[in-house]
Amino acid sequence: MYKSGNCTECTTCGSCQQTPNVDTPILFCMHCQPSEAPxxxxxxxxxxxxxxxxxxxxxxxxxxxxxxxxxxPINVIKI
Structure with a gap:
């Protein structure tokens, strides 16, 4: 559940107002193992x-x- 006070701007829940074309690319992902992350x-x-x-x-x-x-592989990177 989304709680505005707990937002880390990770963009994964889709509830925040983060725009896809931000000045600084944002990513905090734990889907892939670092040794295998494409x-x-x-x-x-x-x-x-x-x-x-x-x-x-x-x-x-x-x-x-x-x-x-x-x-x-999961399309979470936005630039």
């Missing part, structure tokens, strides 16, 4: 990182090329 392997800028077991996008490194979006 997005992590596809990123030529090494902008996709593992943080506490979750796969995240480092907005400072990301060039918004979209390679990670194309390979995401």
């Amino acid at each position: 997005c992590l392997l596809a990123c030529s800028e090494n902008a996709i990182e593992v943080l506490g077991g979750a796969i995240t996008i480092n907005g400072e490194k990301c060039t918004k090329c979209g390679d990670c979006v194309e390979v995401c």
